[in-house]
Amino acid sequence: MELRIGHLYADLMSIYGDRGNVLCLAQRARWRGIACTVTPLGLGDALLPEAHDLLFMGGGQDREQRLVAEDFQTAKGQPLREAAEAGVAILAICGGYQLMGHYYRDADGTELPGVGLFDAYTIPGQGPRLIGNVVVQSSVPGLEDRTLVGFENHGGRTHLQGDTRPLGRVVVGGGNNGQDGFEGAVCRNAFGTYLHGSCLPKNPWLADLLIRRALERRYGPVDLAPLDDTLEEEAHRAAVNRARETR
Ligand code: GLN
Secondary structure (H helix, E strand, C coil), X not given: CEXXXXXXXXXXXXXXXXXXXXXXXXXXXXXXXXXXXXXXXXXXXXXXXXXXXXXXXXXXXXXXXXXHHHHHHHHHHHHHHHHHHCCCEEEEECHHHXXXXXXXXXXXXXXXXXXCCCCEEEEECCCCCEEEEEEEEECCCCXXXXXXXXXXXXXXXXXECCCCECCEEEEECCCCCCCCCEECEEECCEEEECCECCCHHHCHHHHHHHHHHHHHHHHCCCCCCCCCCHHHHHHHXXXXXXXXXXX
């Protein structure tokens, strides 16, 4: 098997270690003998929906988000929707997540159109930015007994609608909007979250779920060989403890 990852706007959208998610996905595939390729997809590059099993996009500031929103309009919006429709696995973090909804109204009040993979919209908050460590009780099917941890820093407040489900419920931190207790979004194989960090190295169960869903579209049911996650679980526990102590 081969895992083909497309990395959206690698040079523009990667804060708080978001790039580490791609390293984590690639390494967890290779440890299992699954070949992995990572293709950078920058501004103006064509996105071929069938060329990728998994698309990743990290977070960024409003300035970078403007450039990306423009590129979605002129180049990648439609193929991204086609990829999501075809069941390609997608993970988008923070500023990337915001642009996977219908729109992101930024701190200046400018409305940046998103691609609408999630039935969700993001508007500026009344209060201060939501900053700090986050613990989430996952509600992703198959991961209901897991927590997810990461670091959030966002001014925008995301509101989910319709069929779009949250990734989980906030135990510590702000999450989507600091009010309804939800964190992240899931629709088919597309996942959005505010968790930077990097997120996946200390939430390896989410990394494996993405790898499995990405491969199953082309290869049918996939059983991933278990890995020794002693260090990853230790990192997860340390992050949970830090979140409880600091917020
Ligand atoms: N600019 C967005 C906000 O502040 C996203 C920031 C980020 O990706 N950390 O809401």
